[in-house]
Structure formats: structure tokens, C-alpha cells
Amino acid sequence: MAFRKIFTQHIQKKTCHTMAFYKQHGGYEQAKAALSKRKKPDTLIDLVKASNLRGRGGAGFPTGVKWGFVPKTTDKPKYLVVNADESEPGTFKDRLIMEKNPHLLLEGILICCKAVGIETAYIYIRGEFVFATERLQKAIDEAYDAGFLGNNALGSGQRIDVTVHRGAGAYICGEETGMLTSLEGDRGNPKLKPPFPAIEGVFGCPTVVNNVETLANLPYILEIGADAYRAIGPENSPGPKLFCVSGHVENPGTFELPMGVPLRTLIDKHAGGVWKGRKLKAVIPGGSSAHVLTADECDVAMDIESLAAAGTMLGSAGVIVMDETTCMVDAMLNVMRFYHHESCGQCTPCREGTGWLAKITHRIAHGEGRMEDLDLIQDVCDRMVGKTICALADAAAFPAESIVKKFKSDFESAIQNGGSPAWKKRHPSVVGGAASHA
């Protein structure tokens, strides 16, 4: 079967975001079928389990299994929280869906709500996405006007309400439970687990947290069935996927391809290759939290298992490409500064560790590094990983330890030659002596 794009097929069309356009192209048919009274919620969960759909937010957890954790009978209301925070550096795919194809997301939400028995959904969108928020709100208004949302969603007799909830600038709110705390009106500190959100999530009630792209897969799964869906890409992490390519490529952008596309193909064919005819140096394949790959390690398929086997992760599929001129000390400083800025500060290892890594890297980049700093960085990373409430500490440590290990010579050079090339370029007088030393 030829690969069919489901997210980006029509995005060149001016009115692609409207309900009229969406319906014209078969939109909401799957939700109507799913919400019909004859359809049992369990068959929907089973279908999604059978499809092997895995979360597109970063962790890659099987979506159907996650839904299955939510208690069937409970006195409490259940909630769906759509993760539209998209804050992982290098990732910009959900924004595309929300701006160009918002009804696809809404249809996915309707299907999920039916499957899990949810009446209230929130779309937690990062505060910076003002335009996407407007588009989304417009789509929701259209859906309410058409009776697709509300007290009798799609005539099903089920109430389904959707509210857009804007964040206010915090990477940590993309973390599942940080998002829930933030939605409750608090500082976005992640919650202790257990209890897990499926049992006790937002407002102390059972909660499903799904990524935008994950939900946007649902109408297609219902349309073609689990078997056909599983046939797209590798069986264990199948489906159409949005890959984001940024950094030093000729043609950065979002590319919809089957899961498992070779990384080289993604960069060279779809993103136009490394820019300015330069050679490839490094790739971060799954958002800045992933372990970095050297050019030699880039013959790998872009799917969950293959990248895990390569010692990194698909994550949010945010591919950041770095060419041969990149100083990896500067790249690491940038990434470490990010995590230092974004740590919520609640757990000690993350609050202190991210700052420490940023300071050491800053010192090396600025010509005050010591050789023993390289071991120190590894050790600080070891001490951060697996010791915190959420994965932000890991997300900072993974790139740090892999960049230092795989690009050691860049660090040694910065230590021996009075700083990173970029820093020396900006401060020629300060490093004059040190530079002539080299």
C-alpha cells in the first residue's frame, strides 16, 4: 500500500484548517462511527492496542495500553489532557497540526473520549503559540456550533467538552505531570509517581495525557484498521510520523513519512542535505534530550526500537543537524543553558546538577576549562540520572554525557587553546595570548 499522508496532505490549501474543508475530505466520519451508540468503548481500546500506536510525545508508550490503565468504573470524572506544549528543542510538529489541521486533532479527541469514557478534555498549549491557539479555538467554536462538541457530541448523547488552556512559558509543563500541576493553576512542578495519572491525575481524577500527534493518528487507525496501520513502518512502532529537521540543513522543515525512514534519507533527501555543501558532524535525533549521534552513527532507521538500539531515542522526532564547523562545546553549552533555565527546581539533583553542568561547560567554552572537567561532567551526569521526580535531569544528562564522550577532541581543544572557536572569535583580545599559544 502506498504511503498516504494524514497530517500534511492538504496543508498547502488556504482553507485547510476550516471545518468545511475538513469535512469535505472525509473529516469526522470516524468520530461519528466511534461515537455511535452501537460502538463499545472497549472495542476502540482494543483496536488502538492492536494498532501498536505509540505515543508521539517522546516516551513512546503504547497508547491503547495507557488508556487501559484508566479505571472503567469510578465515581470521579475522567479527564483527557492533550499535550500541546511542544517545548522540546528541535520539535515543531504539533504546532503544524494545530495551525493547519486542527479538526484532525479534535476528531482524535472525540474518539479518545468515547474510548475511555471522558467528558472533559483540555488542550494544554504552550503560551507562545498564539496563532495556533487562535486556530484551535476557532476550530473548537466551529465544532460546538455544529454540535460535534458539547452536551450531545455528534448526537451520541455523550457530553464532550474541550477547552484550550494556555501555558505561560515553562518547558517542564510538557512533562506529563508538570502539565497537570500547571493545569491545576499551580507552578508546573511534576508530581510524585505513583499514583500515576491514569489513576490519579489532574484534580485528583483519572486522567489520560496524550500528545497532539498521537491523537491525530486515531481517525486514520479507525479508517484503515489495526492491521493496515501496523503495516506502515516497523511493526513495533508503526504509523505515519512527523519528523522535524532543523539546524544545518538546506531545507529545514516537518516531513511526514512512515516510521522507520532512514535518518540519512531524512536529512539528505527530504531536508536537502547538510547546508552549504558541508560535511555532517553530529545529529541529535529526538529533541535535545536525546543522546547525540556522530556522523558515523547516522545510518539508523528513525523508529523507536532502532534508535534505542543505537543508544539514543526517537523522542519527539526533532532532528537537529550540525555540520562540520560546529564546535560541540558551544552546542553543549547551549543545551545545558536550556536545561538549567528550565529545571523547575524542586528536586535537588536536577536543580543543582543542571546549573553545575551549565557552569562547567561555560567555563570550558570560555577558556578556563581543565582536563579533569571532562570526567567531572560524566560523574555529575551519573549522579543526576534516575534520581528525580521527572525525567528532566535525565534529559539534561543524556546529551551532556554523550556529547563529551563522542566529541572529546572538541573539548580538549577548547581546554588547551583558550576556549571554543566561537568564543575566541567574539573576544579576540582576551584570548589573544592563549590563542597564539596553540
Add this chain to the structure above:
Amino acid sequence: MAVTLSFSPSTMKQYEWLLTRYPTRRAALLPTLRLAESEFGEIGVPEMRYVADLMEIPPAFVFGVVTFYTHYRRAGTGKYHIQVCSTLSCALRGSEDVVTRITERLGIVPGETTDCGLFSLSKVECLGSCDTAPMLQMNDDYHEDLSIDDVDQLIEQLRESAKGGSN
């Protein structure tokens, strides 16, 4: 002298609608702060106090929340808040040059506001538009695929519209 803040009737209506969307009052805090931001122009001490009193939430709690997030317009921000994305993908494609250019043109470094109160400059973390790097957010709007010329033009344009606005 303390000015008594108050939501306009239409904002108050929006606020009341917000309360109907959540099972707890506190959950409406972030969106209510957005209402305050657009009604009063910024979120400073009086605005936080107003929202706290309105929502019957301890002011200290509101203070903790507001300072946790970076995207509320803090008191003293210029009319045009230029936020240059400085995270990796943008940095790889020249965001530092964009910042340098703005600094040259406006005479302020990141974290500062021009004396005239027109411009504030910030370096911010990933804005989720890495394919159009380098890019910046000016107030609510994204300006993408920036060249140095684009930066110059944007500043000119903003200066012009500020003049237009004051006449």
C-alpha cells in the same frame, strides 16, 4: 498612589466563563492572569494582587505561580518585547547575530529596555519554530527565517508604528 484595578465588564464576563470550564477555581488562574495581562498591559504586583483577591487565592500563591513562568509580561516591559529564540537550532543558524544586530540598533542588551520604554530585548528558550530559524517573537507574533535586513526592517517598522500610534 495606588490605582484600584478592575476588570472591565466584558473581561469579567470572560473570567466568569473561564470559571465554568474547570472543576476548581484555582485552575482558572493561568488564563485569568492572561486576561489581566491583556486588560492591564502587564503582570506586576498590583495586577497579581487584583487577581488573587478576585479569585480568593492567597497572593503569595499567585506570586509563586507568576514567577515560575517566563511568558507573562512582567512589569516594566517595553511596548515591543523582542524575544529572540536562542536555543540550539536557532543558535546553529545565527540567532546570536540577530541579538547582536538588535543590540547595535537599539543600544540595549538582553534583559534591558530602551530608555524610551519602547523596546525590551530578551533571549528566550526554544519557541517551537526551529525550521524557520533564526526567529523571534515580538509580543504575540512570530518573525521567522530572519536575515539581518529583516531585523533592521522590523525595528524600523516598529518605530514607525510607535510614531503613528502616538500621533
Add this chain to the structure above:
Amino acid sequence: MPDIKTPTTRWTLNGQEVENTSGMTILEAASEHGVEIPCFCYHPGLSIAGNCRICMVESNRSPKPVISCSERIADGLEIETESEVAVDARNSVMEFQLINHPLDCPVCDKSGECVLQDHSYSHGPDRSRFIEDKNIRHTKELGPTISIWGNRCIVCTRCTRFCDEISGTSELCIVERGDRSVVDVFPGIPIDNQLAGNTVDICPVGALISHDFKFEARVWNMERKDSICGGCSRGCNIEVETLDGFVKRLMPRENQDVNDWWMCDEGRYGWRHLYSDDRVLEARGPSGPLDSSRSITAFIEILDNSPRVAFLIDPFLTCEELHLVHALAASSSDSLVGGWLPEQGAAAEFPAGFKISADKHPNRNGAEQVFGHQVFGEDASHLQRALDDGSIETIVAFCGGPDPDGPGQEWSAALVKASTRILFSVLEGNWLDGAALVFPATAPLEKEGTWVSEDDRLQRTRSCWKPGETPFPGELVLLQSLQSALGTRSRSLSAAGIFRELSEVCAPFAGHNHSDIGSSGLLLSDRPAGVGAGGGA
């Protein structure tokens, strides 16, 4: 042995199979077996935050170390607190805690009782690998009694949780995020609640500093004594800390039946009058100071020449002192006893159940138990009427409270109608004018004996310091000397001895003694075995 009805959980702690009540956290359960797991953010009186991570232990149920303050024991769970994984985890957290923490222990008030300092000795590295500049955070006043030294803050959120959950006042918050996070208040709204001082106690480091104690003492130089707060009739358990015999600080002492881990600021800071320049420190007559024996002779002379004596007691006197007054009154015919009750204050009850009583005296209940009737009610009215109609010529009045007006205006006006007045007072004041004899009175923290709280809890208050360059004989000693001189007492006893006498003659106290009361007190209604219900039923 665990109670048969309580479900128990069998689990393994450091290789030993152990049993605990089901539902306990690993940290609580391990503690029952003598394994103390370090903690910063955990406090038994507060909700679980789980943020400091120092209590991580190795679990057979998790690939990563787990935090023992929040994980609960389960059948078959195996926990190692001293394995390489657990020790590494703890050492990691210690190193992270210390990198930005200033090395200012020599000038930090918390030094010596600092949880971070203690753990640093046991788990921390002996040198720092951190050569960067340390973070700077604000140092400022958060309220009239408390300041934050931000650089020391480890963001454990104990103080903010206290204000949210215990005092319910929510003045504190964490501002900013990451390693810029620090405790703050909303601009213009200081922390000024009645329980604020507790936040300083529970701060595991020296971030919250009490203005009252700042630079006052090194904690290891102080002596400590368990006592009871005399600030109201709740009877909060406290620890009194003294340096060179001078009180420096009062701290709450845990008692789950009374005050949990807390005390109010009124009690905590309400001891400065002990050092007032206006203390009455020696006995005196109209013509000047009297030494001990002359003052007793003068006292007896007055009693001998008085046809009728009235005793005006106050609710600060201990049960032992009251027993002596009772005995003295009983020995002279036609005497009257009444109690004056200074003005009531404000009562308060807090979300977590902590209470402050409107009755700002520690022993009204005890006095009524000793005298067996409404000594502050009807008896007081009789006494006041007798003073008003001039049928009393001699009065002995006690005032152990901090009020320089003594029994207050109304009583003072009545008192002067007695032509001969023997007055015991803590502070100088107008009400002492024209007295035949003035004796120094002891204040709370100076008395040795027992009080009975409003909840019928009998507790021991301890003498923690002695006022005056040459200590004066307190009421307990003086009243016994008086009885000896009168021939009604054969030997002088300690407070414990007097209590024994009291327990023999006064039903509510029957069967109890000072050592039974212990440090946490007992309920008067809990009769020890073998003592009949005769007195109470």
C-alpha cells in the same frame, strides 16, 4: 508485638525480614527498626513533597532508587539502605545540596542543629569539586520576626507547606524556578501569623532565621530542659534553652496529645519580662528590704494579728504552690480563698487542629482541682464582696503573670480596702503601693511543679533559670518556711514531695507522682491501676 487486628506487612530491610503495620512508608517503618534514613523535606507533620531526594534507598521493585518518605512498604519488598546504590544516591544528593550552599556555618544560627550540616558529616564529601561561583539569592525580612537567608535555602518547601497546611495562612511561597528558586512573601504581605516561628524550627538549614534568636547563642553551648509553656491553658510542651543560666529560646517539643510539633509565637516569645528591670527581686517591708528570716517573721506577725485573712491566688501558681496556700488557709480560721483571673485573650484554632486558648494562664484548671470548687468564680465573688464591704483587713495576693498592673484595675481597687496587704509579684507596679510586705514571685519557667491544662492534662513545668543575683526563695520554699515557723510543717520538701502530699489528700491527683507524669504528661481522668474512682466518680 503488633496488635492482632492491625494488618501487618512482612518485608526485608537490609537483609533482615521485618514486620510493620501495613501502609507505613519505608522511612517510618525503617525507623521502627532503628534504621534512621536521612531526610530534609520530609516532616511527619506535613504533606509529602519528595523533593530533596536524600532519603533514596535501593528497592527490589524499581530499577532506580526510590524515595523512602513516599514509597510504602509491601509484602516481599526488599529495601537496602546501605548498599552501594543507596549510598551513592545519598552521596550524590549531598554533593548537589552543598555546591551552592554557603560555607558560613561559623556565623549561621542553625549551626549545630542543622540537618544539612549533620548529613554533611555523615554522607557528604570532605571537599568540594565545585569550583564555580555560587548562586546568590536574596536575604531579607519576610516579616516582623523572620528573615530569609536565601543562599542557604535548599527549597525543601517545609515552611511553605507549614503555612499552607498548619497555620492556613499561606504567606510564604517559592518564587522563580530552578536554582533561582527561593522562599519569599508577596510584596507588602509579611509572614505575620500566630504560628510563624515554627517555620524557623522546621527549616532544615539556616535559611529562615528568627530575629529573636539571631546571633544570640551557639546552640551547642546551651542547656536544655523540658518544660511547659505558661502562655495559655493549652499546656504546649516546650524545651527551654538557656545559656549561662539565661533563657535564650523556647522551642516546641513534640507531644501528639497536645501540640503536635508546634507552639504559638505568643508563647515562644512571651518570656522577655523575665529579664525586665522592673522585676521584684527581694522581699521588702515599708521600711525597706528584709532578709529571708525577717520577712517570714514579719509575715507571721501579720497573720497572728489578723482575725480574718483572705488569700487571692492567681492561675500561674503550680498545683504544689496552691496546695501550700490551701494548707495555710486551712490552718487559719475563717480564711477566704478566691482566685483572680486576669483578662481573657483571643482563642484561635488552626486548620491542622492546633489551638490557642483564650485563657492565657497555665493552671486555672489545676487550681480548681486543688481547691475542689469554683475558686475563680463564686469564691472570687465572695472575696471581692468581702473586700468591698471592708470585712477583710488582711489579704495575701499572688501575681505570677507578666502584667505590671497585677490583678488588674478592678481587683487593685478592691485590694486597697484591705488595710494590710502581703503581695507576691513578678513585676513592680502601682498595685504594690502601700503594701505591708512585698515578696518576689516566680514566673513561668522559674517554677518547679505541675499545671493542669484545659484538657485535664497534668504536666510538669520546670524551673529553667533563677532570677536575681542572689536567688530569692520562690513561693514553694517560702510558703513551706512559713508553715515550719507556724509549726504546721515538720520538714521542707521538694516539689515532688509536696505533690505526693497533694495526691494523698486531693482526689483528682490520687495515685500520681512526678515521675509518672514524665515528659509528656498524663490525663487526670486516667487513674492508675489500684486507685479507686472514689475521688472522681
